[in-house]
Amino acid sequence: MGSRIQLATEEILAQVTRPDRWGTLAVMDISLRYRRTVIGPLWITLTLGATIVSVGSVYATLFKQDIAGFLPLFAIGLVVWTLIATTLQEGSSIFVTSGHLIKAVPAPLIVHVLQMIARNVLILAHHLVIVVLLYIVLPWPLHWTMLLAVPGLAILLITLLGASVALGMLCARFRDIGSAIVSGLQFIFFLTPIIWNEDAVRGTAFHWLVRINPFATLIDLVRRPLLSQPTDPAQWLLGLVYAAVVAAIGIGCYARYRHRVAYWL
Numbered sequence: 001m002g003s004r005i006q007l008a009t010e011e012i013l014a015q016v017t018r019p020d021r022w023g024t025l026a027v028m029d030i031s032l033r034y035r036r037t038v039i040g041p042l043w044i045t046l047t048l049g050a051t052i053v054s055v056g057s058v059y060a061t062l063f064k065q066d067i068a069g070f071l072p073l074f075a076i077g078l079v080v081w082t083l084i085a086t087t088l089q090e091g092s093s094i095f096v097t098s099g100h101l102i103k104a105v106p107a108p109l110i111v112h113v114l115q116m117i118a119r120n121v122l123i124l125a126h127h128l129v130i131v132v133l134l135y136i137v138l139p140w141p142l143h144w145t146m147l148l149a150v151p152g153l154a155i156l157l158i159t160l161l162g163a164s165v166a167l168g169m170l171c172a173r174f175r176d177i178g179s180a181i182v183s184g185l186q187f188i189f190f191l192t193p194i195i196w197n198e199d200a201v202r203g204t205a206f207h208w209l210v211r212i213n214p215f216a217t218l219i220d221l222v223r224r225p226l227l228s229q230p231t232d233p234a235q236w237l238l239g240l241v242y243a244a245v246v247a248a249i250g251i252g253c254y255a256r257y258r259h260r261v262a263y264w265l
Contacts, residue, residue: 008255015110019118022111026118045126052078052130059195068138070197075134076223077194079127084160084215085185087120091164092181095172099265109258113164117157131226143228152221152231158243159218162250169257172264192216214242 015022034041052075060070091113095102098112171178192215193201201207210216221239224231 004255005251008251008258011108012110012251012254015108015114022114023118025111025115026122029115029119030122041123041126042129044123045129048078048082048127049130049133052134055195063196063200065197071138072131072134072140072227073197073223074195076131076226077192077219079124079130080156080219080222081189081192081194081215082127083120083124084156084218085189086123087117087160088163088167088185089178089182090116090120091160092167092171092178094164094168095261096175096178096265102262102265109261110165110254113161113168117161117164121157141228145230146225146228148225148231149222152225152239155221155239155243156218159239159246162243162246162248165250166246166253169253169261172261173257188213188215192219194219214238218242 030041034043037043039046052071056071056074057067059065059074060067063070090097094112094116095109101107101112102109167177167181171181191209192213193210198207198210198216201210217235217238220231220235
């Protein structure tokens with residue numbers, strides 16, 4: 001098993017260091033998906049922006065929050081959550097939807113996962129336009145700690161990579177699990193401080209849900225730096241632990257099952 005894990009790790013690292021390959025495929029994928037449209041993937045950004053303004057304004061009123069403080073928190077949280085949810089949903093079906101390519105082209109399976117994640121990161125870059133526009137309308141203090149959003153995003157992407165590999169192989173074998181993941185993400189969304197503020201439940205029994213919720217930690221590693229808010233060192237430690245554990249699970253699944261996926265499709 002040790003040699004299989006070593007070979008799998010080497011294969012993954014070899015492909016990760018080839019962004020010219022999966023990055024080009026991701027750009028082509030977006031171009032084909034939005035061919036003959038005027039603004040392309042910005043349609044998704046416009047929809048997300050409308051959701052942020054409408055839903056954010058309503059919830060700020062319901063929770064009696066200052067809209068200048070609540071809306072940026074909600075906007076960045078929803079942008080990062082969109083990356084997480086979309087990646088996990090597409091990751092769970094990545095090998096099934098790429099089945100025709102897997103059977104026809106002798107390429108490492110990890111390329112399909114990297115292409116999918118790169119595509120969603122490019123869409124995230126489009127969504128960051130919302131954050132910039134929101135800053136122009138409702139400015140907040142800027143601090144050099146905003147740069148910590150980069151390692152926070154790196155931890156998030158490593159976690160999503162490992163989770164996508166593991167879920168993709170699991171769903172290739174058991175197709176019903178994909179639907180369970182979609183339903184589960186909808187449930188987790190309401191348990192994660194996105195449309196509500198963590199301060200609103202601080203000191204209550206409900207607050208422990210935030211502390212044990214890995215999605216809340218991973219979102220805060222990106223959101224809090226972008227808002228120039230301090231990040232608890234414990235959150236960084238938890239984020240690193242989540243990334244290491246999920247990456248190890250992904251490598252283990254890739255080492256054991258990557259040669260079987262083609263037979264499951």
